Amino acid sequence: MYRTHTCGELRISDAGKSLTLAGWVQRIRNFGGMNFIDLRDRYGITQLVFNPQHNKELTEKSAALGREFVIQVKGKCVERSNKNKELPTGDIEILVDELNVLNASLTPPFTIEDETDGGDDLRMKYRYLDLRRKPVRENLLARHQVARAVREYLDGQGFADVETPHLIKSTPEGARDFVVPSRLNPGQFYALPQSPQTFKQLLMVSGFDRYYQIVRCFRDEDLRADRQPEFTQIDCEMAFVEREDVLQMFEGMTKSVFKKVRGLELPAFPRMSYDDAMMNYGNDKPDIRFEMKFVWLKNGDEDVVGGKSFKVFDEAESVIGICTKGCAEYSRKQLDELTEFVKRPQLGMQGLVYIKANADGTFKSSVDKFYSSDDLKKIAEKFSALPGDLILILAGEKARTCKAMSELRLEMGNRLGLRKKDEFKPLWVLDFPLLEWDEEEKRWNAMHHPFTSWRKEDDALLETDPGKVKANAYDMVMNGVELGGGSIRIHNRKNQERMFAALGMSKEQYEYKFGFILNAFEFGTPPHGGIAYGFDRFCSMVTANQEGIRDFIAFPKNNMGRDMMLDAPGDIDEKQKKELGLK
């Protein structure tokens, strides 16, 4: 061992000890002829002193050190005269008697400090240096703590951690599979799993009863910001359960993790139907840290704003508003900003209508031409608007308007400081539609995945009115982020075949792709259900209450799926291509 202690553990009680430390040179300061070095390792920082009166030669040698050099020092732990209250080791310093340079360092391309001067690309290329920075390191160490808390809970509940294969069969449903050419089986391909879905169900068939795995998954999607081609899932499944059992179990898990990792007691998880979530928040993962619910001024036949010759509303499929408390004083500039926000191509609204409920009881709106003061008052009553409030209204095609209003609501939440960093509002969203219509492919898609079962009472609708069938599915949502989702599964061959048929698959297609699981269902499959959490996102939420995941992955890829450090993907040998039958 190159050290007797770490750089984070020495305290005043260690004063007087002779010891050895090893670590990185964080900072060098010269003061009154003496050199002071902050020596860093994973555990902390300890101050080293090179004093020419103590050892002249050594002090000169120390002057040649540079940032990020790896050194070993032997010396004595002494009390500091000038204590540093910011550092746990701030009461002591090491008076150095021996200095060994274990490795030199070039000047790093960016500063290794909590706040760095390095841009994204540079930090990704030198990820091994970026990982030296305390905030990045602490994210990853926190990730380990989250994994431990998850395992402790599930182990305690009798779940068995079973590893499922990574080289499987290609069965693309939804997203694309990554494939792996097989050399021993020329012309054939393995696929990398998008999730262990079928395997965990087979483990239920096998009687494993309770299964979990923290497992890598792969999806060859066109990457969006913060999507990674490989990501990690907490994957869980239980046999002989109904929906309520799964909800209780995993509400318990999430609470337990927050308690262990953050010392935080989460409240009970309220429940909301998918329909209510869409109606009130325009979104199936609403941030309920704040209210500001949708008010539908026009929705199908219901219309409280029509007939006033305002074409925008009259011609719109939907008119939706929200009431923002105390914003009636918003300036022209602020309102213009909000208008620009909803007109961005991602949202694509034509404009934004506002009604100010002034402090003096009067109303002022951007549609005064069409709506009388009385009209505005009536509308304002719909929102229970109080003097001082600002009503924001969007109109247009239903789905698009919902989405835009949902984004505007979150934007207003941000502006009003309603999305607090120290507040966590979990939620179960229930009763999702089983299927959604794919306009491009002109067929139904599974909203969750094709193994999701449906409500018994909707059974007859599957063939007659599939869009109306509600799934036995549930999502765990927190602060506007989907942490996980799952369902009670189909567990017999007949219903699974009906589902595949509803998705437009021929018997031949589903037999080829999923024959193994259809067969398995005929050998005594228990009722079962489960859930999967996006582990990267879960860590990000538990640790930092944020949505971004890249800072919680040790070696992430960029938006083009490239690892900038490795410069991967890359070329392979012609010889290998030939062996794989790719030429």
Next chain:
Amino acid sequence: MYRTHTCGELRISDAGKSLTLAGWVQRIRNFGGMNFIDLRDRYGITQLVFNPQHNKELTEKSAALGREFVIQVKGKCVERSNKNKELPTGDIEILVDELNVLNASLTPPFTIEDETDGGDDLRMKYRYLDLRRKPVRENLLARHQVARAVREYLDGQGFADVETPHLIKSTPEGARDFVVPSRLNPGQFYALPQSPQTFKQLLMVSGFDRYYQIVRCFRDEDLRADRQPEFTQIDCEMAFVEREDVLQMFEGMTKSVFKKVRGLELPAFPRMSYDDAMMNYGNDKPDIRFEMKFVWLKNGDEDVVGGKSFKVFDEAESVIGICTKGCAEYSRKQLDELTEFVKRPQLGMQGLVYIKANADGTFKSSVDKFYSSDDLKKIAEKFSALPGDLILILAGEKARTCKAMSELRLEMGNRLGLRKKDEFKPLWVLDFPLLEWDEEEKRWNAMHHPFTSWRKEDDALLETDPGKVKANAYDMVMNGVELGGGSIRIHNRKNQERMFAALGMSKEQYEYKFGFILNAFEFGTPPHGGIAYGFDRFCSMVTANQEGIRDFIAFPKNNMGRDMMLDAPGDIDEKQKKELGLK
């Protein structure tokens, strides 16, 4: 929940309770008009009773059940008159009041019993049924316990579990990489990692100090029995350590796992040099549960059997013997079996010479024509053979003879019952050669991998006599099985470049493949080292003291790398091939 209790938990103290169970029909027996069903789940077996005097209709219904049906029963827990001491639940049974068939089952293609009538291929195809058998299920549950014990130990020692990427850059060293075509980067490929070797070293560069991961690895090798294209490693690395630190840490881990999982105290791990292992056992992973060490009768210039006109010995490069205690009474047939054993093509020996040290003090050998009784006595003294012992001798080319004698020694260990199932003999093998000559490619290969450092005292030999350089490498061996291996790593650019050059790589080649880690070495890399265990094999050893791994993997592949259940690998769509630029 479909049950109030599991099938493994009811005891006499539960008698009188009304309860609900769910599980699989293991066995149905009709006895005196009553039906008895063994109901099985992961936790055990509980006997159900259908009594016509209690409920006639239900008893008739129960007669229609078949093996592996999934049922739910409600009833009363009652004391059994005829207790079964073999079962933890054998004191009670359930008098059934309600029966619900949750799912029927076809007749399984093989019996779901501890000893099954199913052949390998059938069991692999219906793996989900094979996994229902208790021995297979218990192997996998034990695997989870091993993982837990590993994590507990490493977490306790401050190791951070960090996930490394699976889609990386192809850098084939030794075995072939599996590759993954990139759709977003046409014509380019990711590789699946053979191990996270470079990543764990980069984590040391980053200052993570102590890292571990239980991680999937991939190797596209021509498969041998018991090799899997994907396998799991316990991967560990430590900074600021020397060899002794790593040995202590992981000797501690192995002991801790055996203690927790098997309740077994392992002895201290003896250490043996690679050279000694080869000389005494002809093998770098000797099974030291028994002695039976090699005696070299001829090795280079040393020759104690030459000059007797026995051409087989005179012309051989090496003559090696072992002494098997108390086997002098071996029959002609037994000796013939051993001769056939060493003549198998895998070993390729010409024959086997024996010397019997008879109980009466005389000697009898298969080479009496060439060696006098006195000659034989002298040879026997070399082996310290006692009356009753049998000496077995092989001759031929050195490496081949070593290997054959090593196998013969293990065979004799088996025959004499010296390889005990309840005995565990761990061992560190040290001081491996750094390089080994590849006769086919006419170049040096790294014996462990190209990041292994070498003994300081051999430094000058790397360019002048590379075969003589000893590595800072170590293997953990138990009962003839290699559990893990590792090394102290190279940690500066200059030595890493020297190593690549020794392996015959051009500067251009190693810059392209390993530029990222060579660069990393210039930014303050600490001395570091680590180890990786084959997790599948480790589980197999801890749990069952055996070498085979397939029974410890939930969904293994066969010798052609095929998953028989999924029928993978398989074809992929032409559309996908086109998108990937493979057509």
